Amino acid sequence: MKRHLTLSQQKSYQQFLDFVDEYVEPYANDWDIRQEIPRDMIRLCAEQGYLGGTLPREFHGKGWDYVTYGIFTEAVGRGSISLSGLFNVHTMVAETVLKWGTEEQKSHWLPLLASGEQVAALALTEPGAGSDLKMIQTEYRRRGDRFLLNGVKKWITFGAAADVLLVFGRLDGEQPIACLVPKDSRGLTITHIRDMLGFKASYLAKLEFDNVEVPVANMIGRSGFGLSLLAPYALEFGRISIAFASLGLLRACLETCGVHVMERQSFGAHLIEHGMISHMITDMGVDLEAATLLGLQACKAKDEHRADATEKIMIAKYFASRAGVRHSSNAVQIMGALGCNDNHSVSRYYRDSKTMEIVEGSNQIHQLLLGKDFAKKAKRTRQAAQKKKGVQQPV
Amino acid sequence: MTEKNLEQTVYAFIGEHVDEKFNYDTEIFEEGLVNSLFAIQLMTFLEKEFAIKVTMEDLDMENYKSVNAIGKFIRNKKLAG
Numbered sequence: 001m002k003r004h005l006t007l008s009q010q011k012s013y014q015q016f017l018d019f020v021d022e023y024v025e026p027y028a029n030d031w032d033i034r035q036e037i038p039r040d041m042i043r044l045c046a047e048q049g050y051l052g053g054t055l056p057r058e059f060h061g062k063g064w065d066y067v068t069y070g071i072f073t074e075a076v077g078r079g080s081i082s083l084s085g086l087f088n089v090h091t092m093v094a095e096t097v098l099k100w101g102t103e104e105q106k107s108h109w110l111p112l113l114a115s116g117e118q119v120a121a122l123a124l125t126e127p128g129a130g131s132d133l134k135m136i137q138t139e140y141r142r143r144g145d146r147f148l149l150n151g152v153k154k155w156i157t158f159g160a161a162a163d164v165l166l167v168f169g170r171l172d173g174e175q176p177i178a179c180l181v182p183k184d185s186r187g188l189t190i191t192h193i194r195d196m197l198g199f200k201a202s203y204l205a206k207l208e209f210d211n212v213e214v215p216v217a218n219m220i221g222r223s224g225f226g227l228s229l230l231a232p233y234a235l236e237f238g239r240i241s242i243a244f245a246s247l248g249l250l251r252a253c254l255e256t257c258g259v260h261v262m263e264r265q266s267f268g269a270h271l272i273e274h275g276m277i278s279h280m281i282t283d284m285g286v287d288l289e290a291a292t293l294l295g296l297q298a299c300k301a302k303d304e305h306r307a308d309a310t311e312k313i314m315i316a317k318y319f320a321s322r323a324g325v326r327h328s329s330n331a332v333q334i335m336g337a338l339g340c341n342d343n344h345s346v347s348r349y350y351r352d353s354k355t356m357e358i359v360e361g362s363n364q365i366h367q368l369l370l371g372k373d374f375a376k377k378a379k380r381t382r383q384a385a386q387k388k389k390g391v392q393q394p395v
Numbered sequence: 396m397t398e399k400n401l402e403q404t405v406y407a408f409i410g411e412h413v414d415e416k417f418n419y420d421t422e423i424f425e426e427g428l429v430n431s432l433f434a435i436q437l438m439t440f441l442e443k444e445f446a447i448k449v450t451m452e453d454l455d456m457e458n459y460k461s462v463n464a465i466g467k468f469i470r471n472k473k474l475a476g
Contacts (some may be wrong), residue, residue: 222455315462369432380414
């Protein structure tokens with residue numbers, strides 16, 4: 001990773017690695033078993049300024065570029081995928097407010113989000129609406145200067161730990177909107193969902209809104225753009241997070257298994273001398289390198305504010321999350337019985353990796369969009385080449 | 396960039412993402428020519444290409460419905476500084 005970074009990014013990356021080595025990795029299995037991250041840990045992240053990493057300095061953020069956000073997420077993902085979920089959802093909300101908030105909203109909310117005084121989560125998914133966002137039924141009804149909010153959100157990452165939630169719904173059952181809703185709003189019931197396959201310590205929650213009063217001033221953006229612009233804008237940051245957290249998970253698999261295969265012996269040789277094992281380690285290393293390059297390419301496109309960043313980010317998320325599943329499965333295989341025990345990190349990598357294929361747009365949605373896009377491009381390239389040669393196009 | 400070039404540039408960008416034939420007045424979102432991610436790509440393209448910042452005040456579908464509408468929006472945005 002380091003050789004692809006600027007000197008300043010390398011310095012930041014080393015700080016992130018040191019932080020994770022000291023405060024995250026040694027405790028991650030315990031958090032997983034207890035199914036929660038201690039609030040003191042979240043406070044420590046806030047004190048470090050990590051919750052405001054990407055926010056501009058004028059709002060008390062650190063003003064990171066996206067490459068730096070990516071390598072931060074990689075370092076955290078190496079230690080704990082559950083903790084990486086905190087930065088994922090918080091950053092999605094903060095960036096959405098930064099882009100689509102009014103000046104008053106930005107002045108009020110962004111310093112609170114940057115300092116971590118308010119931890120935010122994104123409430124989009126519902127029991128009947130996951131990948132197909134158009135199915136959301138949560139409803140806002142306007143009553144003077146307030147909305148009345150009714151509906152149910154489910155599987156909300158850090159929903160049980162957040163102070164404020166960006167809740168997507170339909171205004172009068174029609175136009176999609178999104179509002180910031182404080183967790184202590186009357187009529188809001190938050191239930192911590194436990195016993196997930198992965199993301200065990202990510203405070204997943206079910207949110208039930210029963211005539212919750214929300215000031216109209218808390219609406220971010222304008223009516224009608226909630227699903228077409230705000231949600232995709234937020235999810236782009238989510239996909240960067242998942243791509244890099246998966247990258248961290250991949251590195252964790254390689255670092256754990258690499259040591260094991262060099263030390264453990266069977267049939268009179270170190271495991272690495274056995275072709276089948278060597279094959280698995282080779283593929284881990286190659287995919288780690290490929291996922292690193294795809295992730296950095298995506299963040300650089302985002303830093304350069306290029307329109308193709310959207311596609312590059314999807315490619316990075318798709319590749320890294322798929323590689324995570326494949327290689328964490330192989331990591332369990334290499335570690336044997338050790339890897340099947342809850343107290344061993346490899347078992348956690350395996351469970352967490354599957355979740356990464358589902359969140360922030362399932363990989364099937366990525367296949368649907370990317371596959372069509374690649375095919376269309378191929379067809380257009382062919383047509384352009386034929387046109388240049390004067391070949392008649394088939395009807 | 397000349398007046399004519401602006402629309403041509405926008406048309407060429409949209410053309411990279413659309414297979415169907417369309418003209419400067421075709422309502423690209425209304426007629427379903429683009430997928431759900433295109434709005435973000437279009438916004439990013441307009442911001443970078445024309446050195447503008449699309450903000451909450453600019454959230455009006457009338458601004459983005461067609462090549463001609465986008466051209467008008469960009470010019471107004473530039474005039475407003």
